[in-house]
Amino acid sequence: MNQPVVETAELMRRVEQLVDAAANRYRITVQVANRAKRRRYEDLNDDDGNFKPVLRAIFEMSDEMNEPEIIGD
Template sequence: MKKKYQSVSANEVLYRTEELLDAASNRYKITIQVANRAKRRRYEDIDLLEDLRTKPIIRAILEMADEISQPEIISD
């Protein structure tokens, strides 16, 4: 299930980033994971036109914050 992140405010992105960093044991590792996911998504979603408004790095941050805050997403 994909979530739509088209209309996300800057405050929401900052809040989710802090949430993600607080949950991580190593800030460097989580930063690399976010960057790798964004890079992978950028090339996977190149043909999708509906997600052009949200940059891949923001989508990666929001997705990873969702996965950490809602572990039932991962268990599926």
């Protein structure tokens, strides 16, 4: 099964945004890892070839940081 191609520059930009916005690099790293781990177990039966859990966690967290209305309501 092929994984979707992720543009490296976009991924690095999002990672840098997360790290720069965080007060503690270790804490944001642990938060990304925990979200990825949680998503991995949530999606065990839903294996449709999406991004790997850590990539999905990075994209989700950077989106939430940039667009807080996503998680509102």
